[in-house]
Amino acid sequence: MPSHRIVCTDQVPANESHNHAHIVSVGIDTDSDGAANERYTLSQVLTKMDDNEVFYTIGEKSGQRVKVEDVYCCGRRYIRTRPTMSKTTTSIVFEAVNGLRNLFLFPLSYV
Numbered sequence: 001m002p003s004h005r006i007v008c009t010d011q012v013p014a015n016e017s018h019n020h021a022h023i024v025s026v027g028i029d030t031d032s033d034g035a036a037n038e039r040y041t042l043s044q045v046l047t048k049m050d051d052n053e054v055f056y057t058i059g060e061k062s063g064q065r066v067k068v069e070d071v072y073c074c075g076r077r078y079i080r081t082r083p084t085m086s087k088t089t090t091s092i093v094f095e096a097v098n099g100l101r102n103l104f105l106f107p108l109s110y111v
Contacts, residue, residue, distance in 0.1 A: 003054040005029045007036050022078050046077055
């Protein structure tokens with residue numbers, strides 16, 4: 001099963017990236033150098049996820065891998081990092097989210 005590391009995102013509206021912006025495309029690191037070498041649109045990511053391909057990000061400080069999942073918001077399908085109840089993983093999610101300009105679509109109060 002192929003996996004893809006997301007290292008950056010494009011969101012709209014760009015001026016609300018820390019509130020309720022939606023990811024419209026992602027940058028993928030294809031050669032493990034930490035930089036985006038490919039760009040996938042949201043539609044491409046969702047199609048690949050439907051084909052059982054995995055998307056993830058890595059916490060900048062912890063180095064922990066955080067899986068990306070699909071969610072419905074505002075009548076449309078989007079992506080976000082997977083929420084968890086674990087304190088250890090929660091800090092990793094916060095770190096990963098902050099490193100990627102907020103992959104979450106909603107406030108993290110429920111995490």
